[in-house]
Amino acid sequence: MKGIFLARLTSFFRSPGTFLLFTGMSIVFTLILGGVGGYDKITVPVSGDESLQTEFIGEALEESDVYNFKWQEVEDLKETIRRGNAEAGVILKENGYEMIVGIDSSNVQMIEQTVADIYVNKIQEENISELLRTENEEEREELLMAYQEAKENPVFGITNRTFHSSDAFIFDRSLHSIFGFTLFFVIYTICYTVLPIFTQKGNGVWDRMILSPLKKSEMYIGNLIYSFFEGYLQILVIFFVFRYLVGFDFNGELPGILLIMAVYSFAIVSLAIFITSVVKNIQQFNAALPILSVSMAMIGGAFWPIEIVQSEFLLTLSKINPLTYGMEALNGLVLYNQPIQELLKPISILILMGVIFMGVGIHLMERRHI
Structure with a gap:
């Protein structure tokens, strides 16, 4: 043997x-x-001032698990969309953004929703910071404590679950x-x-x-x-x-x-x-x-x-x-x-x-x- x-x-x-x-x-x-x-993320060209790349918006874009936001000049972004190398692009501004759509698909709405959520979070952070800058020391301390307590014990909790029926796989x-x-x-x-x-x-x-x-x-x-x-x-x-x-x-x-x-x-x-x-x-x-x-x-x-x-x-x-x-x-x-x-x-x-x-x-x- x-x-x-x-x-x-x-x-x-x-x-x-x-x-x-x-x-x-x-x-x-x-x-x-x-x-x-292969690279699983969807590449999305974005354009904007250099300052935006290092601020709140730029950092939030880099943390996306779904999209790979690639910074380009405006003309390069438009050329990328025109050639069909990307479904949509985003031109970022300080207080808003502009979407350039090449292919109208479900991804476009998801991209826009992602960017919109980032701007909403930015506005909320700015409003909170403005409140905390009040001249009244006692009021500022109360607001700060309330803010920290709200972050640690949110009123609403969000839970994500995935349900599979007997026929799902x-x-x-x-x-x-x-x-x-x-x-x-x-x-x-x-x-x-x-x-x-x-x-x-x-x-x-x-x-x-x-x-x-x-x-x-x-x-x-x-x-x-x-x-x-x-x-x-x-x-x-x-x-x-x-x-x-x-x-x-x-x-x-x-x-x-x-x-x-x-x-x-x-x-x-x-x-x-x-x-x-x-x-x-x-x-x-x-x-x-x-x-x-x-x-x-x-x-x-x-x-x-x-x-x-x-x-x-x-x-x-x-x-x-x-x-x-x-x-x-x-x-x-x-x-x-x-x-x-x-x-x-x-x-x-x-x-x-x-x-x-x-x-x-x-x-x-x-x-x-x-």
Whole structure:
């Protein structure tokens, strides 16, 4: 068993082309389609006196979590809007502002509301400061105490809540792309590492190896451990690239993600054994694998959220798809902040699928006369 694993490992170092191809495709597709590593804020050009940049208004604009307010000259701002590089721009003044709209969209109203709120806060601060500058020392102290008490104990409290109905779901394009393309492309990597079992048995290599002290079970285990190793190595590379090079933190759930991916890799190794036990030759394998993997990705929610699928037939098919439960467990952990204990159902189903596919696949492979 150890010798088989080391032999396969040596072969991997000599020709890692397939591994590098699917690993690279996972990363590139995610970066292009998922927008990972991109700048999420909407850029809004603004113009005004230099003094405004360092005063209350400028500081408030920089603190915006939604918009990236970029200071420009008035003519440059107008040119930016004219070319369609921004939906709207703002010309700031001491006591007001002017909106220049290029594309009338919902963002324009939100931008205007953001700027208007800043001016309202500025006026309130100025009015309070004016009151506190009264010449009556006793009155100023009373106003100051009242102001501080109002800040510490506001009359009205505002609480933001997000409600999700039973039909609602959370969608993060970047996370979905990372999870979806990783689960999709690792199918190819693992299946092509299992294929040598099929070819070696067909060429009589295993028959000659059985004459040695090596047991057939050890030959299976050695090959399957290697298949798991290469597939899981691809997953590790992808997630470490996005975590430590791109800077995607996965909401601090990377250890849990890797645990789920280990279970998913086991299920795909078992599925690969089942596929090789059903096909009759390499040509059938090469034809069946793309059809099966793409179908699994489409039905299982790798390319788009499974929640938007309306077909009952497709939803039923997704119940026998390992990729469905991989996506469910990953989304539950990262997007819905569910602990691992609450994800035992999809994880257990993946383990059960792995055991069934492995058992049936090896049984059919041994029964078939090659």
